[in-house]
Amino acid sequence: MSGSDSIFKQGENCWVTSTATYATPLIDCANYYRALHSAITKAKHSIFIIGWDIDSRIRLLRGEEEANAEAPSVIGDLLAWKAEQNPDLRVYLLRWDSSLAFFAMREMWAKEVWEEKTPDNVKTELDDTIPMGGSQHQKVVVIDDEVVFSGGMDVSVNRWDTRDHPVISEERDGPDGEYGPLHDVHMVAAGPVVKDFADLVRWRWLRVAEEQPIGKRDDAQNGPDAPLPSAWPEQYDPWFENVECALARTIPFMDEVEPVQEVRNMLLDLISQAERLIYIENQFTTRQEIAEALNRRLKECDTLQVVIVSSYEPKGKFECEAFWASRIEFKDILEKGVEPHRIAMTYSSIEDIKGRKAYKRIHAKVMTIDEKYAVIGSSNLSNRSMTLDTEIDTVFRGNTEHNRNMIARLRDDLLAEHTGREVAETAELLQSDNPVEALMTGQLAHGYVLNIVNDEVFTDQSNSSLYRSLSDPEEPLISIPTIDGSAMPAKNPRRRTIMIALGVAALALLAGLMFWASQSIPWLSAENINSFLEKSRGTYFALPTVLMVYVIGGLLFFPVTVLSLAVAAIFGPIWGPIYGILGALLSSAALFGIGKILGNAGLKKVGGPKVEALDAKLKTSGIVGVAAIRMLPIAPFSLVNLVAGISSIGIFQFLVGTFLGMFPPMIAKGLVGDSITQIFRNPSPQTIGYMAGGIVLWGLMIWGSQKFARWYQERKQQKEKAEAEECVA
Structure with missing residues (x-):
């Protein structure tokens, strides 16, 4: 399906190659939630949602849109309303089961909550098949086998934000109060590629559920010349048209499933194709192999420059010592032996006219290679995303002039947001002889600006090895020896098991205190x-x-x-x-x-x-x-x-x-x-x-x-x- 000069290689750096008849990036969560709400209200046949989290309390619409909407805004109410309206509709929700690290921010008893809120044609399962230390990190929604959403965003707490990322926002309200500006990127697509995503979500569902999901629609309009499907969110016009694409996965070794590292191979192959500008925005940059590949390509191609946008400050000790300490090493490897003006590892921040500061949290997983390729996915540039978590990245190829222009538009649009400029101005700066220098100079006060990261203010790296082995591992934390001498990775403990263990521990502590009191x-x-x-x-x-x-x-x-x-x-x-x-x-x-x-x-x-x-x-x-x-x-x-x-x-x-x-x-x-x-x-x-x-x-x-x-x-x-x-x- 792809041209002779494509780097896509099925079975090596991608799972499948395909075509998206239409595709559009959805930048920041307000846009994704709005599009998702629109598509769900139009669903007629099936809805599959696969996620790191699926929180029933999340409001998809805000403000006047929420007030004027005929359908409920809260996703739990929306899916219940839709399922009651159409008893023939089948809804499948697959959420990662559990992690002690995220108990405070994830909805407790998620399966029971969904079952209480929704009718019988909404099915909910918790995925407990991931090896210990890993997570279910794919974020995919398939509507009627005609529209797919995929990328970095979950239906979860502390995610919603608008593209202007105000310093203060009453709508950015999470379990622990107001959270700061947060940036993310998703995509919506239609066409033949949806069939591949439909295969993926059904495969994931059958791994944990006894019930066979509804079959794929044979009459779905997924041909290369098909019109926009009825479930397409009408607020968003297509950017890409008939764009060649590939799906790259990370699948860890679990329940006798052979591991897959297509994401890792794809990123290395993409970097080797760059000639002028690599743009990356990613939540984490810790994978030294990626830094080495970038450094190698910079030395091979003296016209190449690299811009990376990530977050400013870590959240908690584990993130600091595992990811920020590793980012210091990543930066050192990337810059070694390369002229400083060709590389910018940055974060985006703002100080408004009132002197209030904010640092934009980057949750996106995006990479553009010149105007040749664009990646919108779930994978971080971390050890765990390359080997241990389940991931899915969509790689678009600029197979036509129009699609190459859309890759450039995506990159220019994102950098315009991070530097407080207009898209046209940013595009012009990136065409200069030294795009990194042009981008970093002349940024306006009181808007968002890019700053060079300086992670040494957060960590001296003294504890990085210990924390990295727990938070950013390449292999399962615990493996169990088998009879044939090999090792089987232990699964993450199920949420129910954790809750029972906590309850038993609490009762044991109470009984111990009572016994101590009676004796002492x-x-x-x-x-x-x-x-x-x-x-x-x-x-x-x-x-x-x-x-x-x-x-x-x-x-x-x-x-x-x-x-x-x-x-x-x-x-x-x-x-x-x-x-x-x-x-x-x-x-x-x-x-x-x-x-x-x-x-x-x-x-x-x-x-x-x-x-x-x-x-x-x-x-x-x-x-x-x-x-x-x-x-x-x-x-x-x-x-x-x-x-x-x-x-x-x-x-x-x-x-x-x-x-x-x-x-x-x-x-x-x-x-x-x-x-x-x-x-x-x-x-x-x-x-x-x-x-x-x-x-x-x-x-x-x-x-x-x-x-x-x-x-x-x-x-x-x-x-x-x-x-x-x-x-x-």
């Missing part, structure tokens, strides 16, 4: 507590002592029944229950407050949709639910208090339910507890009768209290319903 705190025993309370009887300190014992006992998960019986036995059938219920309410409120703090800190989302459903039922049942739990204690007193705080129930409902559930039994316990004491002191038919009567009364009061709580809750719900109906009327 001498007075934490029933006998010592009884003795301590006994000393306060008849003094002004009786009630404060009981309250303190309940609060401390609650914090240490001491059984509340033991405390209640002890208080009843010591303070009698009247004051015993009164002191006991006051202590229980104060202890409940204290642990409820701790639970509320933990819930607000993010613990609530760890439980996932199932816990959210239980939370909703608890909130709906309200006082009745709490009273029932208190009367029939199916969980420890202190644990119920913590969980209630994490839940959405109000503290007033919780305390009223606690009172109704605990006070009647406490009165009965007062009789029983006092009777037990009298039996030991003076056994007689009267004291035994008191104890038997107290037990019967205990049961009757449990029944009566539950009836009252249910009546109260029903009356409250009827009142709320009547108010709602009146409001609607």
